[in-house]
Amino acid sequence: MAQILVENxxxxxxxxxxxxxxxxGRxxxxxLKHILQQAAEKVTHYHIGGDMEKAREALARAQVRYAGKTFSDSTELIREDRER
Structure with missing residues (x-):
């Protein structure tokens, strides 16, 4: 197994x-090994698309939450902000 030295x-x-x-209790x-393993797993999930099932569930919740709602067009607000 590799060893890592962290200086400073x-x-x-x-x-x-x-x-x-x-x-x-460690x-x-x-x-430190636990923290590094967790970080490596998160990065791996992020780069390979993560958990698609969780993403689909989050999307479904958002669709239910915002169903039937209308939102204003923010184009004019953005233009006004840029002109300041």
Whole structure:
């Protein structure tokens, strides 16, 4: 397994990470591994399209929420703002 050395880490950040590790009952190293794994998974989901089912559910909720509503055309407002 690879090892990573992080130099010049702000002591405040280190303290926050240590507190987070304590809250989760993990060592600092375990907590950092967990954080990195979560970040890598989020980036991977984002770049490959994420969870399409969740996206479809969010779209369906928005369609229900805004069904039958009309919205004004913001073109004039944008023009006015640009002319300022």
């Amino acid at each position: 880490l702000d002591p405040v950040i280190l303290e926050k990470l240590e507190n987070l590790a304590k809250q989760h 060592s600092l190293q375990e907590e």
